[in-house]
Amino acid sequence: MKDIINFKDLKRHIMTGISYFIPLVVGAGLTMAIGRVIAGTSVDNLGTSGLGYWMYQTGNLGMQLMVPMLCAYIAFSMGGRPALAPGFIVGWVSYNINTGFIGGMLGGIVVGVVVNICKKYIHLPKTLEVLKGMLIIPFLATAISGLLMYAVIQGPIVWLMDALTGLLESMSNGSRFIYGGVLGAMATFDFGGPVNKTATAFCNALYAEGIRDAKTVQIIASMIQPFGIAISCLIARNKYTKAEKETLKAAVPMGCFMISEGVIPIAARDLVRVVLACVCGSFVAGGLSMVWGNSSELLNGGFIAFPFFTSPVQGLICLALGSAITGIILAVIKKPVTEADEKAEENLGQELSDEALEEIDIEIM
Amino acid sequence: MKMVGVAACTAGIAHTYIAREKLLKAARLRGHEITCETQGNIGIEDELDPKDIREADVVILAIDVAINKMERFAGKRVIKVDTSTLIKNPIGFIQKVEKVMEKQGKP
Numbered sequence: 433m434k435d436i437i438n439f440k441d442l443k444r445h446i447m448t449g450i451s452y453f454i455p456l457v458v459g460a461g462l463t464m465a466i467g468r469v470i471a472g473t474s475v476d477n478l479g480t481s482g483l484g485y486w487m488y489q490t491g492n493l494g495m496q497l498m499v500p501m502l503c504a505y506i507a508f509s510m511g512g513r514p515a516l517a518p519g520f521i522v523g524w525v526s527y528n529i530n531t532g533f534i535g536g537m538l539g540g541i542v543v544g545v546v547v548n549i550c551k552k553y554i555h556l557p558k559t560l561e562v563l564k565g566m567l568i569i570p571f572l573a574t575a576i577s578g579l580l581m582y583a584v585i586q587g588p589i590v591w592l593m594d595a596l597t598g599l600l601e602s603m604s605n606g607s608r609f610i611y612g613g614v615l616g617a618m619a620t621f622d623f624g625g626p627v628n629k630t631a632t633a634f635c636n637a638l639y640a641e642g643i644r645d646a647k648t649v650q651i652i653a654s655m656i657q658p659f660g661i662a663i664s665c666l667i668a669r670n671k672y673t674k675a676e677k678e679t680l681k682a683a684v685p686m687g688c689f690m691i692s693e694g695v696i697p698i699a700a701r702d703l704v705r706v707v708l709a710c711v712c713g714s715f716v717a718g719g720l721s722m723v724w725g726n727s728s729e730l731l732n733g734g735f736i737a738f739p740f741f742t743s744p745v746q747g748l749i750c751l752a753l754g755s756a757i758t759g760i761i762l763a764v765i766k767k768p769v770t771e772a773d774e775k776a777e778e779n780l781g782q783e784l785s786d787e788a789l790e791e792i793d794i795e796i797m
Numbered sequence: 798m799k800m801v802g803v804a805a806c807t808a809g810i811a812h813t814y815i816a817r818e819k820l821l822k823a824a825r826l827r828g829h830e831i832t833c834e835t836q837g838n839i840g841i842e843d844e845l846d847p848k849d850i851r852e853a854d855v856v857i858l859a860i861d862v863a864i865n866k867m868e869r870f871a872g873k874r875v876i877k878v879d880t881s882t883l884i885k886n887p888i889g890f891i892q893k894v895e896k897v898m899e900k901q902g903k904p
């Protein structure tokens with residue numbers, strides 16, 4: 433059973449899919465954004481040729497590969513190379529039957545399982561073995577997974593997505609603040625980690641449905657950590673180590689393009705306080721943005737996306753407010769740097785007793 | 798012991814490289830020979846030398862995602878760990894590797 437699907441590793445497979453698809457979202461998203469900038473007030477201005485149209489169209493087509501890419505690399509992570517091609521096909525199916533991200537993830541897992549079953553149970557004479565990888569597995573995995581997508585997965589997921597979208601659409605003005613706040617907090621919580629990517633996937637799915645205010649929340653919230661931490665560093669310089677100040681110099685420009693991973697080293701030293709401060713700022717910013725109903729035309733890009741909000745000014749206000757809240761809270765609750773902290777960057781931990789060693793989770797293969 | 802390692806995290810921006818640094822330092826501190834490659838968002842860097850892999854007693858995978866070129870480690874003793882677990886206590890991790898290798902030895 434373990435060589436077909438290992439539930440403990442499922443997270444790793446999904447993360448693999450996500451790690452391969454981030455560059456796609458960034459590449460296609462920014463290309464599309466530049467095309468959109470050239471277009472000015474409306475995409476229709478671009479016509480059907482010229483630099484702007486080509487850029488926009490390149491990015492646009494790239495974005496459609498998002499779900500196939502995710503699906504393919506989840507499958508790849510589970511079943512290795514033979515799973516890649518069927519994964520792309522099934523992901524494309526998922527995109528076309530509107531099951532989106534959730535469908536793509538499930539599709540990838542299905543392909544992985546089918547490929548692993550084929551590998552385990554199909555045995556051929558040595559001379560024909562080469563056919564297995566070239567012909568039998570790609571065909572069976574594609575055909576079986578494709579059928580399952582249409583026959584089994586499509587129905588419940590489309591229903592689920594409709595229900596979810598309906599629920600979110602029906603949210604009243606009062607709870608919109610909480611809803612936006614929670615989305616914002618999720619986007620911030622783990623600095624581009626799994627929770628952030630879940631929020632991203634969710635907002636992208638909504639975007640595809642035409643609900644674009646969640647995307648704005650997520651874009652703003654993803655930029656708050658670097659700016660908020662930078663503000664707190666300006667307020668309380670003695671609370672950051674030398675290395676952290678250096679890190680910030682790279683993290684802030686990255687933050688302008690919505691890449692929040694740059695501040696991870698800073699968060700790592702003081703996880704609880706940094707996350708708490710960031711979550712507070714993002715909660716308020718996200719809630720406010722959602723109450724205003726500010727929508728984003730673009731999926732990505734940080735500041736590049738701002739001109740394409742319904743109201744760029746409101747976007748900036750949310751970002752500034754959230755960053756300020758994060759900055760002030762963090763400047764207050766963070767502890768001053770001690771000599772030990774300056775050395776902590778090189779901290780390698782310590783030897784442990786036998787019982788404590790048991791707690792370290794490893795896998796022996 | 799002789800070790801080779803691979804580090805790879807989800808985004809391939811930060812944890813990958815922190816994990817590599819800490820793995821190298823902790824292993825050397827405890828008297829092991831080690832080389833480590835990273836598979837970050839720009840692909841493989843500091844790629845492992847096939848000779849090092851051949852001679853290694855153990856392969857350490859500090860990874861949160863599936864990695865490329867796994868076939869290089871066929872037939873070797875492989876120990877897999879999350880980057881976050883490794884980063885938290887590199888020395889403790891190496892200590893655990895030592896213990897496991899003592900008990901299990903080569904495959």
